[in-house]
Amino acid sequence: MGFAEAYIRLSEVSDRRGGAEHRARMLAGLSGRVIEVGAGNGRNFAHYPVSVAEVLAVEPDPLLRRHAEHAARQARVPVHVVGGEADHLPGADGEFDAAVYSLVLCSVPDPATALAEARRVLRPGGELRFYEHIRSGNPVFGALEDLVTPLWTRVAGGCHPNRDTGNALRRAGFTVDADRFGFRPQALHPPVAHIIGTARST
Numbered sequence: 377m378g379f380a381e382a383y384i385r386l387s388e389v390s391d392r393r394g395g396a397e398h399r400a401r402m403l404a405g406l407s408g409r410v411i412e413v414g415a416g417n418g419r420n421f422a423h424y425p426v427s428v429a430e431v432l433a434v435e436p437d438p439l440l441r442r443h444a445e446h447a448a449r450q451a452r453v454p455v456h457v458v459g460g461e462a463d464h465l466p467g468a469d470g471e472f473d474a475a476v477y478s479l480v481l482c483s484v485p486d487p488a489t490a491l492a493e494a495r496r497v498l499r500p501g502g503e504l505r506f507y508e509h510i511r512s513g514n515p516v517f518g519a520l521e522d523l524v525t526p527l528w529t530r531v532a533g534g535c536h537p538n539r540d541t542g543n544a545l546r547r548a549g550f551t552v553d554a555d556r557f558g559f560r561p562q563a564l565h566p567p568v569a570h571i572i573g574t575a576r577s578t
């Protein structure tokens with residue numbers, strides 16, 4: 377089974393264990409035109425508030441994109457799913473009111489490049505909503521995450537368990553408002569450090 381196929385199953389379990397509430401919280405209060413980057417199988421789509429005018433959902437993987445297209449048809453707001461990658465977003469400068477990244481900044485090849493591209497397509501004052509797992513603040517768990525990262529990256533679609541995404545957002549020039557929490561995405565998984573919040577492009 378490839379990563380995309382496995383993720384379809386794992387994301388359903390994780391959403392039943394609380395992930396769906398995290399997604400709804402990440403998207404609450406959004407409005408206007410939104411770009412969602414690395415939309416996967418579209419697990420966020422059902423949670424967009426009706427104040428959102430349109431979502432452009434960018435997903436590079438063909439299998440996940442097919443599932444996202446199905447999820448888009450069930451959403452309460454118009455969602456258009458397209459191929460593409462975080463480093464070259466299909467949008468003009470300042471075109472979007474908001475950008476959404478969930479569980480994806482762990483997987484892009486270079487967060488700094490992806491976030492510079494997010495700033496490019498966001499209007500001045502636009503917001504980036506995020507829900508991401510990050511490196512543990514516990515020195516032992518953090519070191520273990522560093523240790524498994526080279527292998528994990530190869531089997532899990534490029535995912536890095538040890539990224540410091542909050543600081544990557546700050547370094548990219550965003551003003552960040554984040555909550556940090558532990559979450560067990562699967563029954564036998566130890567708690568994984570996550571952040572959720574809003575980053576403003578100034």
Ligand SMILES: C[S@@+](CC[C@H](N)C(=O)[O-])C[C@H]1O[C@@H](n2cnc3c(N)ncnc32)[C@H](O)[C@@H]1O
Nearest residue numbers: 414415416419437461462478479480483484485
């Ligand atoms: C763990 S999944 C998360 C999917 C979805 N965002 C969610 O919240 O369920 C990681 C996603 O990042 C996507 N991805 C990986 N590299 C990417 C890149 N360079 N640009 C855009 N998306 C990417 C994968 O195809 C996959 O859909």
